[in-house]
Amino acid sequence: MFNPLKTRNGKLRNKLSNNFLNKKLTDKDIDDLISVIENYEKVNLSSIDKLKKDKAIESKRISGALKQTINAHGVITKELIGSATKRIMGALLADNNDKKFIKLHIGNALLILVLIIVFISFMIII
Numbered sequence: 001m002f003n004p005l006k007t008r009n010g011k012l013r014n015k016l017s018n019n020f021l022n023k024k025l026t027d028k029d030i031d032d033l034i035s036v037i038e039n040y041e042k043v044n045l046s047s048i049d050k051l052k053k054d055k056a057i058e059s060k061r062i063s064g065a066l067k068q069t070i071n072a073h074g075v076i077t078k079e080l081i082g083s084a085t086k087r088i089m090g091a092l093l094a095d096n097n098d099k100k101f102i103k104l105h106i107g108n109a110l111l112i113l114v115l116i117i118v119f120i121s122f123m124i125i126i
Contacts, residue, residue, distance in 0.1 A: 009034065065091035 003010075016030050065088040069076065076084045 012037065061092060062088075 012034055013030055016033055017025060068091055069084045069087045072087060073080050073084055
């Protein structure tokens with residue numbers, strides 16, 4: 001025999017109907033509440049997944065920076081800790097700067113080039 005209280009949806013439906021005994025909630029009201037809660041959970045789960053991915057990326061960046069430092073210094077000793085720290089910070093900060101390029105249509109690039117030539121010509125004349 002199927003017990004609806006064993007599913008998450010069944011448990012939630014039961015708790016909602018028990019909490020609102022004084023108010024008569026229809027099945028449609030409960031369905032609407034469950035829908036809102038499921039959407040909220042979906043958003044939370046997607047943000048948790050994104051945070052996990054970001055954490056994995058950061059861990060890989062730190063591992064890479066440590067490997068670079070060990071390759072450059074060898075064993076890191078107390079005397080080399082300052083230099084190693086600078087090297088690791090530099091590697092982490094350098095990776096953090098995303099390289100951004102502007103994509104130009106060839107027509108726009110030619111227009112900008114013509115405007116620059118006209119501007120330079122005008123400056124030479126004056």
